[in-house]
Amino acid sequence: MRKKFLTFLSILILLFLGLKVSSMNVYNNNYKIDLQDKNKKASVILKGLKDSKDFIEDGQGNLYVAFKNRVQYINIKGESYDIINNKSLNIYSIEYYKNSIYYASNNSIYSYNTIDKKTKELINSIPNSGDYKDLKLKVYDGILYAAIGAATNSGVVGPDNVWLKDNPFIYDMSPKKIILKGQNFQSNKTGAFSPYNTSNVKGQIISEHFPGNSSIIAINLRTKNANTFAYGIRNVKGMDTTSKGILVGTVGGMEDRGLRPVKRDSDYVFNIESGKWYGFPDYSGGDPIDSPKFSKGVKSKLSFILDKQPTTNPPAPIYESKYVDSLGALAVDKEGCIGEKDSIYFYDNKEKTINFLDDQGVCRKIASFNNTSNITSLKFNKNELLVLDSRNGTLSSIASVSIDKNSSGNNIMIYIMFSGITISIVVILVLEKIKINKTR
Structure with missing residues (x-):
């Protein structure tokens, strides 16, 4: 007995x-979130969101989920329906501000008023047809920030650009006036900031184009005036603001491909300031393209494209990844919901992890996902970090373990x-x- x-x-x-162990982690059939912090908990709050692009909450508990050509509204009761549905759309990002939805699609940015149901085009003719099309949006204090990616890997059109055959006249449009050094590639046939098979000459002036590639533009939502906020930013893959309005973004480094291949580059996290040039295409991560970082072991090191750079000391990143083409979605904990105030959380697609970056630049892993995951968006909402997994179709929550009575x-x-x-x-x-x- x-x-x-x-x-x-x-x-x-x-x-x-x-x-006790299962309360810390999420196990949902083959879907799994492993938390590294015993004081955190995870839960799946929505399913059926496969192939979703982005989401936003309106401050009242209602969610808006963006798919390729539609936006789904989900209220606090769980009722859902499409408020936007148009087969011609190709939505990349979505934001909410004062009863309006803002979304980027194809070469334009639109507003949709949730009260009168009217749609307006805020800006068009965005040069968004190259390698990095995923326009990222962020609203802060009445200003809509839009990150426009580079058309090419490192400033030069080449056979690595899969769109070249169908769009032979696409190239990087400079957001500021620049003067070229006259360097050409592919047997001197193709120059920078020019169509394929179009060469440069020394001293050639490239006129300013607004909006331009590899830049962040700012749109005043009251006056609708727009300007270039920052430039030389290759491709922003995640963007948010701190409690003080500082713009923070994950930025992709240059890759080892094309007519101007770059070796050993990385992805970065930057604080992005107004009026600053961040180096593309002659610097990356604050380092010049001809530095030992990129030229060690290379037969012929790369040289500058620009005859004169806006600065020889562009801003350095606050974090550098181990890999290129690795970092993605990013969110800032403005209120200290699950950690330190203004700490930065970002997704690493190579490692399949969400990492935490504190104000001292120390990076720690907080959550791991399985290999099928594709985290496309992170957003803080009240006391939790919401995580959108497009491939598995889930919206999950990561929060601190409650310590109430x-x-x-x-x-x-x-x-x-x-x-x-x-x-x-x-x-x-x-x-x-x-x-x-x-x-x-």
């Missing part, structure tokens, strides 16, 4: 431990039960030992 009781108590302990009471009861079970087992073992000694 005692052995049976002992076995029963052992099973209870195993179940208890299993429940009720949860504390529950934890105390659990530990009392656990302690009682442990003491009972010890008593039984002692009694068994005494019994054995008496029979000898």
